[in-house]
Amino acid sequence: MIKAAPENNYHYNPKLRSRANQLRKSMTKSEACLWKYVLRARKMRGYQFRRQRPVLNYIADFMCKELLLIIEVDGITHDDPDAFLRDMKRDERLKEVGFTTLRFSSWEVLNRIGEVGGMISDWIGEREEGPPPCSPAGGGD
Template identity: 75%
Template sequence: MEKASPQNNFHYNPKLRLLANQLRKSMTKSEACMWKYVLGSRQMKGFQFRRQRSVLNYIADFMCKELLLIIEVDGITHDDTDAVKRDMERDRQLGLVGFTTLRFSSWEVLNQMGEVSRIIVDWIDHQKGFPPPGSPASTGTCP
């Protein structure tokens, strides 16, 4: 399968549009917090994230086309062995077309929002070639 790009609309699946709209209107508390405090309104380093975006045969909780990044907020239903296997296969399929998936538990989002945000920022900085926080290049100090 070809890599996700503007030419193939990042593998948008119009058959899932209605379900995605329903999910957007009934976000979980952790998804709503992630959207309001971290990803919405280009708060994450100016990048635009979309909520409940259909990709291939899946609906991603949050997706940034420019970064080819999907962020999933997993509730307790993702804890059993079958769900973990499904999530791994989903991440594999999305990876085949160029997406990276970052997963966070609902608990992490609700109780460690700063750490969740820092992990996403660090991932973006690494992808965009920025020096990692605390490195001599980012602090202007010599080792």
């Protein structure tokens, strides 16, 4: 499988565009909170995240192209053993093309958003090789 890269638009799937737009307009409370308080407007260490991004045959809750990072927020429907297996297969398929998937439960996002943001920031920090993109003058986040 070809790795995700700018040349292949990070495996963007235009066939899922309409469904992704629907999901973007009807985000869950936990998705909306993660977007508003942690990921939007380059709040996360200067990186741009996209909501409901079609990748391969999936729609990622949040994706950062530069980091090849996908963040998923799982509700109670993901507690089912079949859903767990589907999620694992999906994560493996995305890994084959170079993406890392970080998963958080809706409960974690709604009740411990600061910790969730910290875990995402820590993951990014462990992979950065130099200053983050579009870092503000003066060097602070």
